[in-house]
Amino acid sequence: MDRRAVLEILEGYRSGRVSQAEALEKLTVLPFEDLEDMKIDHHRALRQGFPEVVFCPGKTVDQIVRALTELARVSPNVIASRATGEIFAAVQAALPDVRYCERARMVVLEREPLPKDQERFILVMTAGTGDIPVAEEAAVTAEVMGNRVERVFDVGVAGMHRLLAQGPLLRQANVVVVAAGMEGALASVVGGMVNKPVIAVPTSIGYGASFQGLAALLTMLNSCAAGVAVVNIDNGFGAGRLAAMINRLR
Secondary structure: OOHHHHHHHHHHHHHOOOOHHHHHHHHHOOOOEEOOOOEEOOOHHHHHOOOOOEEOOOOOHHHHHHHHHHHHHHOOEEEEEOOOHHHHHHHHHHOOOOEEEOOOOEEEEEOOOOOOOOOOEEEEEEOOHHHHHHHHHHHHHHHHOOOEEEEEOOOOHHHHHHHHOOHHHHHHOOEEEEEEOOOOOHHHHHHOOOOOOEEEEEOOOOOHHHHHHHHHHHHHHOOOOOOEEEOOOOOHHHHHHHHHHHHOOO
């Protein structure tokens, strides 16, 4: 429930269109709704500008469906991350208007798309093709949260000419998200090329000594380029959310 929804309830009560009992019932679920094994945070959109996002791993399909159904009852736009095709099919049976972003592994309900500023955009980049699922998680998150997103994939440091060809787009972007596995060097290179915030996402792509993304994480944390921030390994959602918040600041 966002600020607009609360104002609509209050205005409805003031005008007499909504009874006191109806207004009270709607406002009662505003802080959170207790489903015994879950506490649905309906207040999050009011506090942070977007509803609670459902992280699927560790939850049963039934729990995910119930969580999304309850969130959708109050919020027009809802996301579930790290979702499988099986989860999507179960959710779609309850919420027919959801869509599945397969590469991002996200279930998205977007009944009221947020307006996008076409002049201020987020650029999502990957070092390799194997990093695309994490990058897509960031991109879809930012898009649903009301941002224009551009994508550039497979421009890692093994072929610098591919990255240098993206110079105009890099200069135009307002925020840059860089997803890279292996040694994770791309984030530092991009950080040294732009005067924009760079959000680095280490991915678990790589051979044995990459330690499932730890090598890339340490490289990014030790970047000598100023203005590079780092999220957790494979945390495309966190990068997309942070990029969206930065891009919408005025």
